[in-house]
Amino acid sequence: DSDMGQYSEDWSDWNPIAQDFNDERKTEFIDEEGKNQFNEGPAPAREEWQIRSAKQAKFPYLVVQKDTPWVTEAMLINLFSTDLIVDLEFRQNSRVYFVYFRNVCCLEAGLMKVECYPNLIQCFTGRHTQRPPESSTPVEKHKNPIQDPGPPCKLTEQTGINLDTRTLSVSESRNQHPAFIRAPLVSKAEYSTKGSLLALNDANKRFLSVKYEFALERYGAYVLKDELNKGVVRHFRSGRCIYVRKECSPKPDVNSLHNVGMVKCLACDNFTDNICKLCKMPFCNALCFKVIAVLHLEFCGSGKILEPKMKVERKYPRTGLPPSCGLVKITAFEQTNVVYVRSAELRADVAYIGVLREVSVLGKKAIKLQKMPECGQKVLHKSNTEMARAMVLNVDDPKDIYVVAIDYGSVEITSLENLYECSEYLAHLPCYPVAVQLRGVPRRFMSPIIRELIYEIGDSLIFKIKYSKRDFDSRKDMQIVVLNDEEKNRNLNRLFKTLMTPIEPSIHQRGFTEDVSSSIFYDFIINQNIFVQFLNHIYLPPGKNIELVVMDNSFLKFGLIYCTLRDLAYEITKMQRDIQAYGDTIAKCESYAAPKNELCIAKYQGKWCRGISMELVGDGYPSILFIDYGNIVPIHVTDIRQYPPQFKFPVMTTELEVMGLPEEISDEQVKRLEQHFAVGNMMKCDEIVGNEKANQYSVRFNELNAILNLN
Numbered sequence: 001d002s003d004m005g006q007y008s009e010d011w012s013d014w015n016p017i018a019q020d021f022n023d024e025r026k027t028e029f030i031d032e033e034g035k036n037q038f039n040e041g042p043a044p045a046r047e048e049w050q051i052r053s054a055k056q057a058k059f060p061y062l063v064v065q066k067d068t069p070w071v072t073e074a075m076l077i078n079l080f081s082t083d084l085i086v087d088l089e090f091r092q093n094s095r096v097y098f099v100y101f102r103n104v105c106c107l108e109a110g111l112m113k114v115e116c117y118p119n120l121i122q123c124f125t126g127r128h129t130q131r132p133p134e135s136s137t138p139v140e141k142h143k144n145p146i147q148d149p150g151p152p153c154k155l156t157e158q159t160g161i162n163l164d165t166r167t168l169s170v171s172e173s174r175n176q177h178p179a180f181i182r183a184p185l186v187s188k189a190e191y192s193t194k195g196s197l198l199a200l201n202d203a204n205k206r207f208l209s210v211k212y213e214f215a216l217e218r219y220g221a222y223v224l225k226d227e228l229n230k231g232v233v234r235h236f237r238s239g240r241c242i243y244v245r246k247e248c249s250p251k252p253d254v255n256s257l258h259n260v261g262m263v264k265c266l267a268c269d270n271f272t273d274n275i276c277k278l279c280k281m282p283f284c285n286a287l288c289f290k291v292i293a294v295l296h297l298e299f300c301g302s303g304k305i306l307e308p309k310m311k312v313e314r315k316y317p318r319t320g321l322p323p324s325c326g327l328v329k330i331t332a333f334e335q336t337n338v339v340y341v342r343s344a345e346l347r348a349d350v351a352y353i354g355v356l357r358e359v360s361v362l363g364k365k366a367i368k369l370q371k372m373p374e375c376g377q378k379v380l381h382k383s384n385t386e387m388a389r390a391m392v393l394n395v396d397d398p399k400d401i402y403v404v405a406i407d408y409g410s411v412e413i414t415s416l417e418n419l420y421e422c423s424e425y426l427a428h429l430p431c432y433p434v435a436v437q438l439r440g441v442p443r444r445f446m447s448p449i450i451r452e453l454i455y456e457i458g459d460s461l462i463f464k465i466k467y468s469k470r471d472f473d474s475r476k477d478m479q480i481v482v483l484n485d486e487e488k489n490r491n492l493n494r495l496f497k498t499l500m501t502p503i504e505p506s507i508h509q510r511g512f513t514e515d516v517s518s519s520i521f522y523d524f525i526i527n528q529n530i531f532v533q534f535l536n537h538i539y540l541p542p543g544k545n546i547e548l549v550v551m552d553n554s555f556l557k558f559g560l561i562y563c564t565l566r567d568l569a570y571e572i573t574k575m576q577r578d579i580q581a582y583g584d585t586i587a588k589c590e591s592y593a594a595p596k597n598e599l600c601i602a603k604y605q606g607k608w609c610r611g612i613s614m615e616l617v618g619d620g621y622p623s624i625l626f627i628d629y630g631n632i633v634p635i636h637v638t639d640i641r642q643y644p645p646q647f648k649f650p651v652m653t654t655e656l657e658v659m660g661l662p663e664e665i666s667d668e669q670v671k672r673l674e675q676h677f678a679v680g681n682m683m684k685c686d687e688i689v690g691n692e693k694a695n696q697y698s699v700r701f702n703e704l705n706a707i708l709n710l711n
Contacts, residue, residue: 059100060107064123066095080110161634162619171554171631178680180569185394198376204477212411213446214238221650238410239333241458242385267291316430317348328465331433332410333454337441340409340433352432363387366420378427380420409433437478438493444500445575448648462486502582502644512599536650542690552630556673559661562630568652583608587641603639656699669708
């Protein structure tokens with residue numbers, strides 16, 4: 001112990017970490033070659049802002065919000081493509097993407113893609129702004145204190161309407177917008193009539209809730225056909241696609257078919273070269289062989305001679321919906337949420353085509369109907385494309401007879417000259433299409449966007465149908481189902497609901513502007529050539545003795561009246577239901593001052609309607625022209641909403657100049673005109689004269705002098 005004590009030392013001050021920290025040779029983070037072993041830090045904030053500012057000054061850009069996990073860099077590149085964009089920048093703090101485009105043209109092309117998919121992303125256009133230079137001059141302070149401006153003006157505060165500064169006249173009378181409801185095609189009384197064919201052929205009263213939603217196709221609002229490859233023309237009619245060859249191929253010679261060894265199948269009566277090697281009995285395939293199996297067992301190997309005209313009664317597969325998770329094809333759309341489907345199973349598919357073939361062949365020998373058919377009667381309907389079986393639904397108007405094509409499900413309008421007698425054999429052939437209702441899809445107006453989707457789907461896609469028997473609607477005799485695309489596994493129900501639900505545009509987005517032409521007729525009414533950019537227009541047909549519906553008469557003192565056809569008036573009322581739902585439940589903006597010539601949704605007498613802003617004078621009441629009716633009314637900004645891009649409904653009301661009115665008419669004569677041409681009245685004019693190029697239409701009433709008491 002004494003020896004160890006002499007070697008004891010004090011270790012309390014020993015700190016190797018401090019020695020290494022103070023040694024400069026160990027704190028130089030360089031390698032043997034003298035290079036820094038660590039990456040340089042990020043650029044200062046000032047330098048980063050300068051780089052970003054230079055990029056924004058050089059390239060136009062969009063600011064895309066990352067509001068959903070689906071908005072990623074890869075998704076934006078796939079959406080816009082590398083041909084349009086040059087760079088992407090994501091800001092973590094603000095959760096936005098900056099998408100830089102090559103030029104303004106590429107930016108416009110990108111905006112068009114965004115407008116096609118409004119539900120996909122939310123974005124804003126960007127314009128480079130320079131920061132104001134910092135001034136070295138000190139700012140002088142005011143010696144006198146700034147006076148209190150008082151409480152701010154509230155948007156909901158409605159002041160008086162300033163009519164003195166307006167250059168456009170407004171409607172003096174506040175007429176209520178007319179509403180028209182079409183009577184149902186089929187009523188309950190027609191089922192309860194003694195000996196009713198409708199009750200016999202539609203025992204479950206399925207067609208009691210049937211609707212006709214394609215009236216605009218009859219008035220030239222849409223394209224009704226297009227030509228495909230190989231000389232095939234695709235027709236769009238009443239919710240289904242019809243394919244017709246442009247040039248009919250010549251019929252094959254029966255003798256030449258027999259010479260090459262072709263014989264007719266005993267089951268389906270089609271030519272085939274497939275026969276039994278022993279008894280020479282012809283059949284097309286395994287499905288046809290099942291039909292003739294009993295007959296084949298009797299003849300084959302027995303030595304019996306097969307007669308050439310012998311034919312076996314064909315057995316058809318059962319009709320109705322396939323089981324859940326089965327495959328189906330769509331034959332027609334009746335409404336936005338009601339479709340007709342049939343089984344896509346091979347045997348049912350062959351049987352369905354066989355029924356159509358028999359109707360087409362035997363229908364050529366059918367006899368025309370000589371008298372009006374009864375409701376529920378099965379007939380043959382001949383159109384310019386095909387001959388099909390149909391059942392009569394409504395015969396109230398002999399010129400417009402409503403029928404339903406029972407082999408497809410589409411409701412069509414025809415006349416007596418296109419109807420033929422249906423034989424008992426054709427009437428009892430099986431009917432495979434079944435009406436189903438899409439779960440979660442509401443009934444909406446047949447807009448151009450939905451109509452285009454319907455015809456794009458056609459009957460080429462195969463869907464997997466899913467349903468539960470508990471979801472059967474006994475009142476409408478329809479099963480509620482979900483349809484999924486078999487190839488791409490896309491949900492058709494979700495797609496329809498997404499496309500038909502309007503989206504309120506952002507307050508920063510550019511609205512839908514219509515060019516307004518110069519004023520005519522006392523410098524206040526706008527030439528209706530404004531509806532050429534975004535909305536289609538259905539004009540009144542020129543001719544004589546045309547029945548019109550008066551939509552507005554508030555400008556009769558200037559010789560103008562707004563009218564439409566009766567069928568189009570029904571469509572305007574149906575369209576207003578969608579607009580009302582948008583204004584009440586979807587549009588959340590409390591106020592909107594629509595710029596001049598911009599479409600908007602405005603509330604008039606408690607109802608939301610389509611309009612266009614004609615003039616702003618600064619009093620908070622823009623002058624709104626209600627394009628579906630014709631009146632111009634100052635509407636406060638709290639009763640105006642932005643126009644959604646989904647509302648591409650055509651304009652169906654036409655401005656007419658009344659021919660024969662004197663240059664000056666008294667107030668009493670104006671009152672007589674307004675009483676005679678009351679809003680909502682149906683009347684027959686003597687003639688409509690139209691100039692489509694100049695977009696001006698005139699109407700003539702022979703009783704005008706008697707109304708004005710000018711005789």
